[in-house]
Amino acid sequence: MQYDLKDRFAATYYVESKQPLKNVAEKIADIESTGPWLGTGEPTDLYLKCRAQVADIRETSPGKGEFDILFPTANLNMESAAFPSLWLTMIGGGTHALAAYEKSRLLDFQLPQEVLDKMPGPGFGPEGIRKLLGASKDELLIGTIVKPTAGLTPEEVADICHKAALGGVRFIKDDEKMLNTTYCPLANRVRLVVEKLKQAEDITGMRVLYTPHITAQPEYLLKNAEIALENGANGLMVNFFAAGFNSLQTLRTQIDPNVPIYAHCGGKEALGRAPGQGVDPVAIIRFTRLLGGDIFRQSTIGGYLVGSSPEEGRALFKVMSEPMGHIKEMIPAVSGGLNPSTLGPNLEIFGTNALMLAGTGITLHPMGIKAGTTAMYQAADAFKAGVSLQDYAKDHQELALMLGK
Numbered sequence: 001m002q003y004d005l006k007d008r009f010a011a012t013y014y015v016e017s018k019q020p021l022k023n024v025a026e027k028i029a030d031i032e033s034t035g036p037w038l039g040t041g042e043p044t045d046l047y048l049k050c051r052a053q054v055a056d057i058r059e060t061s062p063g064k065g066e067f068d069i070l071f072p073t074a075n076l077n078m079e080s081a082a083f084p085s086l087w088l089t090m091i092g093g094g095t096h097a098l099a100a101y102e103k104s105r106l107l108d109f110q111l112p113q114e115v116l117d118k119m120p121g122p123g124f125g126p127e128g129i130r131k132l133l134g135a136s137k138d139e140l141l142i143g144t145i146v147k148p149t150a151g152l153t154p155e156e157v158a159d160i161c162h163k164a165a166l167g168g169v170r171f172i173k174d175d176e177k178m179l180n181t182t183y184c185p186l187a188n189r190v191r192l193v194v195e196k197l198k199q200a201e202d203i204t205g206m207r208v209l210y211t212p213h214i215t216a217q218p219e220y221l222l223k224n225a226e227i228a229l230e231n232g233a234n235g236l237m238v239n240f241f242a243a244g245f246n247s248l249q250t251l252r253t254q255i256d257p258n259v260p261i262y263a264h265c266g267g268k269e270a271l272g273r274a275p276g277q278g279v280d281p282v283a284i285i286r287f288t289r290l291l292g293g294d295i296f297r298q299s300t301i302g303g304y305l306v307g308s309s310p311e312e313g314r315a316l317f318k319v320m321s322e323p324m325g326h327i328k329e330m331i332p333a334v335s336g337g338l339n340p341s342t343l344g345p346n347l348e349i350f351g352t353n354a355l356m357l358a359g360t361g362i363t364l365h366p367m368g369i370k371a372g373t374t375a376m377y378q379a380a381d382a383f384k385a386g387v388s389l390q391d392y393a394k395d396h397q398e399l400a401l402m403l404g405k
Helices: 021-031 045-049 082-090 125-133 154-167 186-204 218-230 246-254 268-272 281-291 310-321 340-350 369-385 389-393 397-404
Strands: 008-016 053-061 064-072 103-110 141-146 171-174 209-211 236-239 261-264 295-299 331-335 355-358
Touching (some): 008 021, 008 082, 021 053, 021 064, 082 246, 082 281, 103 281, 125 141, 125 331, 141 154, 141 369, 154 186, 154 369, 171 355, 186 218, 218 246, 246 261, 246 281, 268 281, 281 295, 295 310, 310 331, 310 340, 331 340, 340 355, 340 369, 340 389, 355 369, 369 397
Parallel strands (some): 141 171, 141 355, 171 209, 236 261, 261 295, 331 355
Antiparallel strands (some): 008 064, 008 103, 053 064
16 A cells, blocks of 8 residues: 655555454554653653554454554664664564564565655666666667686686677676685686676677676675776675675765666575565565665576566566656566576566576587577577577577577
8 A cells, every 4th residue: 555655654564463463563563663651741742753653454364464554754863874774663673573473574665755865776777777788778688697606717707708798698797606715806807807808899899797796794895896896897796685785875875876786685585485474575675776776686487496476576576667756776687597498488577677697598508608698699589579489499509409408
């Protein structure tokens, strides 16, 4: 339910309890705002202003359903603790710890303009990413991942990136486990990759966005960003579950604003995989967008990861792109089982408003990485022409070999 918010923000929860749902909603509103009045005499106006209210209850069966709580913005510190204020109010207090119910899940939240104005949001939006790459409005953007994560030298990583770029990929990211080990240090890896990508660009005329993984402890995060950018990186990748959600806002506000941030979400399933419990991916994506992530990983429709149903894909894509005041859109990076066979269903949902990110769907092609990229583009051409992959593959060797594999 949409609210006309003023001095309040709204959070929607799903709960299963043996108690009446109204009791649970009122309990959460109480403990996550003021608690009982502890002063002398009648409650003050300030106390009443700081107190949350239950706005709506939608009970589907006894003790089970959804409800909305309106929290006062007066309780937030939006200058120096914007994200912590929101997180602790909606998630980090007793909300999910009460013994009064069996399941609880934050489904989504709505913020008023006064709060949105304090959030940086993405620096680019899909149009900005395309401008950075010199890509046309409807051009399909295929990307890949440098895998495996261990046992690769900087030279080997650069060689993989070079071959992929020659094949026509427009986006390359490090794997999330590539954490700048002694055998593959950040500076040397980025420098060599950038050199190889420039060589490929001189041949193909196509620019590639490369986001090296810089996730680290807080005191090293900005230093890693500086190292990556000094060595030529034109994007950055951070896992905000490992580095903290605030790492996104730190990078967005304290580094070159002309650098897109790939917000890797490995870990969100630990919060929201169990039905009816934890934090819904919709809320995770909304936080990520508010804090400044430009690119967000979306599970491949028909892939091997959770969140791969068409229904969830559409729901998450909506949160990345719906109007949010001055906050720009995010662009999804579709991965987790993307290959020529699964590309079509994802183009049907996301169109060209996504980075189609194939790891082994490109790198394990029998003819090599360049051919693997070609096979992906051939699969896209088959989809646009309305031709089955099997029929299209009869005249396209790269696609035929990948389908056979």
